[in-house]
Structures are given as structure tokens and as C-alpha cells.
Amino acid sequence: MPIRRDKRDRYVEIEVGAPAEPLWVRCESCGELIFRRKLQENQYVCPRCGAYFFLSAPERVASLVDEGSFEELPPPRIEEDPLGFSDQVPYKERLSRARVETNLNEAVLAGRAKVQGIPVILAVMDFRFIGGSMGVGVGEILALAMERAAEERKPFVLVVASGGARVQEGVLSLLQMVKVVAARETLAQAGVPYIAILTYPSTGGVLASIGGIADVTIAEEGALIGFAGPRVIEQTTGERLPPGFQTAKFALEHGIVDAVVPRAKLKEELVRALSVLAGEG
Amino acid sequence: MTGEERLRLLEEKAAELRRLAQEHDLDLSAELAVLEQKIAALKRSIYAELSPWARVQLARRPDRPSGLPFVQALCAGFYELRGDRIVGDDPALRGGFGKIGGARVALLFHQRGTTPEEQRQSRFGMASAHGYWKARRIMEVAARLRLPLLTLINTPGAYPGVQAEAHNIAGAIATCIWQMLRHPAPTVAVILGEGGSGGAVALAAADRVLMLENATYSVISPEGAASILWKDAKFAEKAAENLKLTAQDLWALGVVDEVIPEPPGGAHTDFLGTVEAVRQAVLHHLRELSTKPLDELLRLRYKRYRHVGSAGSGH
Ligand SMILES: [Zn+2]
Numbered sequence: 303m304p305i306r307r308d309k310r311d312r313y314v315e316i317e318v319g320a321p322a323e324p325l326w327v328r329c330e331s332c333g334e335l336i337f338r339r340k341l342q343e344n345q346y347v348c349p350r351c352g353a354y355f356f357l358s359a360p361e362r363v364a365s366l367v368d369e370g371s372f373e374e375l376p377p378p379r380i381e382e383d384p385l386g387f388s389d390q391v392p393y394k395e396r397l398s399r400a401r402v403e404t405n406l407n408e409a410v411l412a413g414r415a416k417v418q419g420i421p422v423i424l425a426v427m428d429f430r431f432i433g434g435s436m437g438v439g440v441g442e443i444l445a446l447a448m449e450r451a452a453e454e455r456k457p458f459v460l461v462v463a464s465g466g467a468r469v470q471e472g473v474l475s476l477l478q479m480v481k482v483v484a485a486r487e488t489l490a491q492a493g494v495p496y497i498a499i500l501t502y503p504s505t506g507g508v509l510a511s512i513g514g515i516a517d518v519t520i521a522e523e524g525a526l527i528g529f530a531g532p533r534v535i536e537q538t539t540g541e542r543l544p545p546g547f548q549t550a551k552f553a554l555e556h557g558i559v560d561a562v563v564p565r566a567k568l569k570e571e572l573v574r575a576l577s578v579l580a581g582e583g
Numbered sequence: 584m585t586g587e588e589r590l591r592l593l594e595e596k597a598a599e600l601r602r603l604a605q606e607h608d609l610d611l612s613a614e615l616a617v618l619e620q621k622i623a624a625l626k627r628s629i630y631a632e633l634s635p636w637a638r639v640q641l642a643r644r645p646d647r648p649s650g651l652p653f654v655q656a657l658c659a660g661f662y663e664l665r666g667d668r669i670v671g672d673d674p675a676l677r678g679g680f681g682k683i684g685g686a687r688v689a690l691l692f693h694q695r696g697t698t699p700e701e702q703r704q705s706r707f708g709m710a711s712a713h714g715y716w717k718a719r720r721i722m723e724v725a726a727r728l729r730l731p732l733l734t735l736i737n738t739p740g741a742y743p744g745v746q747a748e749a750h751n752i753a754g755a756i757a758t759c760i761w762q763m764l765r766h767p768a769p770t771v772a773v774i775l776g777e778g779g780s781g782g783a784v785a786l787a788a789a790d791r792v793l794m795l796e797n798a799t800y801s802v803i804s805p806e807g808a809a810s811i812l813w814k815d816a817k818f819a820e821k822a823a824e825n826l827k828l829t830a831q832d833l834w835a836l837g838v839v840d841e842v843i844p845e846p847p848g849g850a851h852t853d854f855l856g857t858v859e860a861v862r863q864a865v866l867h868h869l870r871e872l873s874t875k876p877l878d879e880l881l882r883l884r885y886k887r888y889r890h891v892g893s894a895g896s897g898h
Contacts, residue, residue: 380893384836385827389812438892445889467780467802469812472826473838474892476780476802480788483760484888505753507802510741510781514757529753529781530743539744548748558751 329353345565347524354502354524354565358404359411359428362461362501366569367424371416375423375450377407378442385472393470400431408439409464412447417459418573420580423451426461429503436508437468441478444512445485452492457580459572461499462513465531466506479511486512495579499568500525500550500559518575521550521559522568589835590625593618617841617867624796624844625831633797635823635832639805641797642776645702646851648858649737649775650694651677656858657735658683658690664724667716670750675705675742676714678721680730684866689725691718691786692735695776708777709742712750715759715785722762731769731869734786739804741782756785763788764884769872771865773843774798774830775850790884791868792838794830795857796845800838801828838891840868 326335331353341348345365346355357365363372387393401407409431415424425447427434436444444460451458467475489496498516500509503526510529521527528548535541546552550562563571597618604611633641641647654661658681666672678691694701695708710718725732741752763770763786772789778800787800794800803811805823810816833839843864850857872880 378893384892385825387825389808389818389822389825390814441891442893469803469808469826471892472802473800473828473833474836476784476800477838477888477891479757479781479784480760480764480888481891483757483788484764484885487761487764487885507781509753510756510785511760512757514751514754515761528748529741529756530748535743535745535748539742541745543745547745552749556749556751558754 327355329355347565354522356429356502357463357565358430359406359426359463362426362428362463363411363413363415363424365565366426366459366461366572367415367417368419372413372424373415374411374413375443375447378439378446380438380442382439383470384438384474385470387470387472389470396432396470404428404430406431408443409434409436410440410443412443414450414454414456417569417576420457420573420576421454422457422459422576422580423447423454424459424461427463427508429463429465432468432470433466434462434464434503434508435466435468435475436464436478436482437471437475438478440468441475441481444482448482448485448489448496451496452488452494455492455494457494457576458489458496459499459576460496460512460516461501462504462508463501464505464508464513465503466508476507479507482512483515486515497572497575497579499572500527500553502526505529505531518579519559520568520571520575521553521562523550523562523564525550525553527553527558590622593622593625597622613867620844620864621841624842634820635799635826635829636805636820638797638829639777639799639823641849641851642799643739644776644849644851645695645697647737647776648850648854649735650692650696650708652854653735653775653858653861654681654690654692656855657681657862658688661690664717664721667713667720669713669716671713673710673714673717675708675738676710676718678718683733683862683869686869687728687730688733688869689721689728689730690733690735691721693738693782695737706742708738709740710738710782711742711744711747712752712755715741715752715755716750718786719755719758719762722759722766726762726765726767729768731771731873732763732766732789733865733869734770734772734789736772736774736778736783736786737776737798738779738782739777740779741785753781756781759785760788764888765881767877767881769869769875769880770884771868771872773861773865774800774839775861779804788884788888790872790880790887791840793841793843793861793864793868794833794839795843795850795861796830797849798830799828800830800833801826 332351663679770789808822809818
């Protein structure tokens with residue numbers, strides 16, 4: 303599932319790939335044919351041009367935590383498809399398809415983990431699962447994870463990869479924004495630090511709620527960070543988007559994030575922040 | 584539950600209250616009045632049978648009661664605060680202080696404008712980052728003074744612009760939600776017209792959420808949903824049905840506490856009547872909330888939003 307930049311190198315776009323995994327993949331940015339194993343070893347960054355490819359939640363977890371330390375939290379029980387929503391495809395069917403394609407239950411994976419020996423509660427979103435969108439299920443998993451972090455007094459780490467709210471759950475999705483902010487307040491009351499890592503994409507209702515109010519906010523190089531998508535902005539306002547708009551660098555320059563870090567250095571960066579923030583005293 | 588079943592339930596409740604009042608010589612007229620209002624709203628919504636799409640059109644009318652004229656009619660001595668104290672002001676989201684029924688409240692509201700000039704200036708009620716940073720500032724002032732907070736929502740959504748992104752509109756919205764959840768006094772949100780996605784929810788994390796009968800509240804506009812999910816904006820009407828964005832649907836989902844009735848033709852046919860209906864509803868809820876100690880208020884507020892959409896929530 304490659305990330306593509308447009309000709310002006312302005313923003314990136316994801317091509318939802320075929321389910322079969324070929325041995326070779328072509329970098330949509332530079333055209334290079336890359337051996338999949340080589341790409342994997344390079345954490346899905348193009349060895350030739352440095353373009354970022356998409357990471358699934360399990361791959362992201364593996365890239366950040368000590369080997370074998372991730373232990374998933376029990377999934378919440380929720381009522382699915384609360385509105386009985388159907389567009390061209392019934393929402394229930396979209397859900398089961400996403401489950402088959404990703405082997406995940408929802409668009410976020412949360413659990414206990416250790417990062418260089420430091421215990422944390424980690425939640426990682428997965429863009430492959432209906433655009434990483436937040437409905438009741440995602441809201442519930444995130445809230446439970448934060449409550450667990452507050453209770454166990456472990457830092458909460460969230461990796462955002464989400465296009466925003468899940469349209470098929472209507473206003474209930476919108477209100478998950480309030481739910482996760484409410485849970486975030488329990489972290490604050492417990493004095494437990496919260497570190498957000500913004501990746502491609504961090505947009506819409508997730509950025510405008512839990513993604514936007516961490517104690518420390520780190521952007522992965524190659525991230526897209528913004529409230530509204532570039533196309534929506536152009537269509538609604540007719541404004542020309544400046545070069546580098548909504549990139550990680552743009553966010554850093556506008557005071558929206560604390561650091562921009564290449565994928566290969568993310569764990570190191572996280573450890574540096576955690577070493578200072580984690581623990582008592 | 585269908586509308587008719589809900590109606591029967593409410594009517595049974597009202598009968599029960601009347602019986603209790605008579606048997607025990609109690610004054611339950613306030614409770615009864617609220618219930619009767621609900622019943623009337625429900626009746627009309629059932630019998631009028633406006634489609635969700637028709638309500639979307641009503642909610643968007645430029646002459647819908649809202650904005651500054653509404654606030655000036657609603658409360659005595661409205662005093663406006665301007666600016667976010669960082670970079671600027673935003674005419675699309677305004678606020679300040681006023682008195683309702685003799686009590687001081689802080690107010691925040693969207694301004695859509697009625698003339699083309701006003702509409703251009705306030706971007707049809709789409710507030711930018713300054714607007715939400717200003718809202719945060721006004722919430723903080725209100726928190727210091729322990730004033731109840733009343734928000735009046737009518738926006739297509741937050742403004743999607745280059746400047747808005749540069750000034751962290753996402754962070755501003757998130758911060759407003761957080762601030763509302765922590766507000767150390769009662770909070771009431773009223774959706775007067777359009778309750779459009781993030782721009783609406785930023786002001787809606789309240790103890791009580793009320794909606795005018797033909798107002799809408801949605802995660803995305805029907806047109807937006809149609810173009811994303813149906814790949815064709817022509818399906819907007821269908822999307823409006825699927826999104827469950829009407830006051831009646833949201834009341835049934837437990838998202839909204841009260842549906843405030845509108846005159847048969849819609850709120851725009853009776854500006855003062857609409858203001859009065861909203862005043863009565865707001866006063867009723869503020870009075871009820873003011874009896875609760877602060878820790879109880881915050882606990883209930885947390886519970887309400889922590890469990891939204893989870894199994895077992897709702898009326
Ligand atoms: Zn490449």
C-alpha cells in the first residue's frame with residue numbers, strides 16, 4: 303500500500319493495494335522496483351527515494367516495542383452498526399471486509415508493552431481499516447486504553463493513522479471525539495503522561511480530539527497533519543495550497559508538533575521522551 | 584422504538600405524574616410542562632412527517648433565528664468579548680456574557696449572517712482557528728467566574744482554510760471540547776440550525792444538549808457523505824436519511840435531551856416565539872443543573888460522554 307506524492311511533492315495519497323502480496327513492489331514516487339523483503343527491512347521506506355510506505359498496526363507495534371512485550375487489551379463489547387447504515391455497501395459488510403483484509407477487529411490495536419524496558423500502554427491506529435476512522439469501537443478501545451494507563455500509572459502512547467470520524471456511525475462517531483477527550487482528562491487527573499505520534503494521515507475528528515491534545519506530540523516524517531483534507535480546502539475556499547502544506551515540517555514550523563522524526567529513529571525518540579517523563583518523582 | 588411507541592410511553596408517564604400529583608397533593612406542574620412539551624414536539628414530528636432532507640433545508644435557512652439577534656432577544660444586557668488574545672478575532676463565532684431570567688451566563692454562538700456582506704464576512708458561520716481559540720478563552724473566563732455556559736450552535740462546520748490549518752484549528756477544537764468537559768459550572772448547548780461536525784461538537788460537550796425541532800446535528804453534511812460513500816452528491820437526500828441527523832432521531836438515540844418545538848412552518852415564521860421557547864427550555868435545564876454539587880455535575884458529565892454509543896446507553 304504505497305504512499306504517493308503528487309508532482310509538486312505536496313501531499314501524499316494512498317493507493318489501496320491488492321490483497322495478494324507480490325514479491326516485488328514498485329515505489330509510486332520514484333518508480334523503482336523494490337524487493338519486498340528489502341523494503342520490510344528498511345521499515346517500508348523506499349531505499350532509493352525515501353518515500354514512506356504505509357505501516358499496518360501490527361508492523362508499527364513491532365517497530366516500536368521490545369520484542370514479545372506487546373499484550374493486547376481485551377476488546378470491548380459494543381453494539382455494531384448502531385444506525386443500521388447502508389450506502390452502496392451495507393456498513394456491516396464493510397466491517398467484515400475490513401476484518402478479513404486486515405486481520406484486525408477494529409481500526410486501532412491497543413495493549414500493554416515495553417519500550418526499551420519502560421512499561422507503557424500503546425494504541426496504534428491502522429489506516430487500512432476503513433481509513434483508520436473512529437466510530438464507537440475505536441472510541442471505546444482508546445478510552446479503555448487511557449483508563450488502563452491512568453490506573454496502572456503507565457504513560458499512554460498513541461500512534462495516529464486516521465482520516466477522521468467514521469461516517470457510517472453518524473453523530474455517534476462525532477461524539478467519540480468527546481469520549482476520548484473525557485478519557486484523556488482521566489490521564490491528566492492521574493498525572494500520567496500522554497505522547498502522540500502523528501503519521502500519515504492524522505486528520506479530521508481524530509486530530510481535532512485525542513490527536514490534538516497530547517503532552518508531547520511527535521510527527522513522523524512523511525506524515526499528513528491537518529483538520530481538513532487538501533481537496534476539501536481547495537474545493538471549499540478556492541485557496542491555493544502552499545508548498546509543503548500539512549506536512550510534518552509545516553506542523554513543526556507552525557508550532558503544532560514538538561519534533562519531526564524519520565521512521566527509523568521513532569523508537570529512539572520515544573525512548574528519549576519516556577526516559578524523562580515516565581516514572582514517579 | 585417507533586415514534587408512536589415513544590409517544591405512548593411519554594403519555595403514560597404524563598398520566599402517571601398527574602395521578603401522583605393528585606394523590607399526594609404535589610406540585611408537579613414544572614415536570615408536567617416539560618413532558619407535555621416533549622409530547623407536543625413528538626406529535627408534531629410524527630404527524631408533520633417532514634423528511635430528514637426537508638429538515639436539512641429548514642435548518643440551513645438564512646432567516647433561521649440564530650446569531651447575535653437571537654442572543655440579544657434571549658438575554659438582557661449582552662456584553663460581547665472579542666478576540667482570541669493571540670492573533671485575532673473571528674466574526675463567525677462570537678461570545679460574551681448576559682443575563683437570562685436574572686442569572687448570569689457566559690454565551691458562545693455561531694454567526695452566519697443574513698445579508699450577503701455579513702455572510703461573506705462570517706463565512707456562513709464557519710469559524711476558523713481564531714474563533715475556536717477565542718471560544719476557549721471565553722470558556723476560561725467563564726470558568727474563573729464560575730458562570731454557567733450556554734452555547735447556541737448553527738454552523739455548517741469549522742472553516743477548512745490554509746490560515747485555519749496554520750493556526751491549528753484541530754488543536755483549538757480539541758481544546759474547546761476538553762475545556763467544556765472541565766467547566767466548573769452547568770453547561771447547556773442548544774442546536775438552533777445546523778450542527779455541522781467538528782465545528783459543532785467543539786461547543787456541544789455540555790451537561791444538556793437541546794435541539795430545535797428542525798435542527799440537524801451530524802458528523803458530515805449529507806452532500807459530503809454522498810460524495811464520499813456514494814461517490815455522487817446526488818445521493819444527499821438518501822445520506823440524510825441514513826445519517827440519523829434529525830432532532831427526533833438523536834433524541835431516540837439518547838444524544839439529545841430535549842427537542843424544542845417549532846411553530847408548524849418552522850422557526851423562521853416566529854422569531855420571538857422561538858426565542859421564548861428556547862429561553863424556557865434553557866432556564867428549566869439550568870435550574871435543574873444548578874441544584875447539583877459541582878463534583879456530581881462533573882461526574883455525570885463524564886459518564887454521559889464516556890459511554891456514548893456503548894451498549895446500554897440512551898434513554
Ligand atoms: Zn522510491
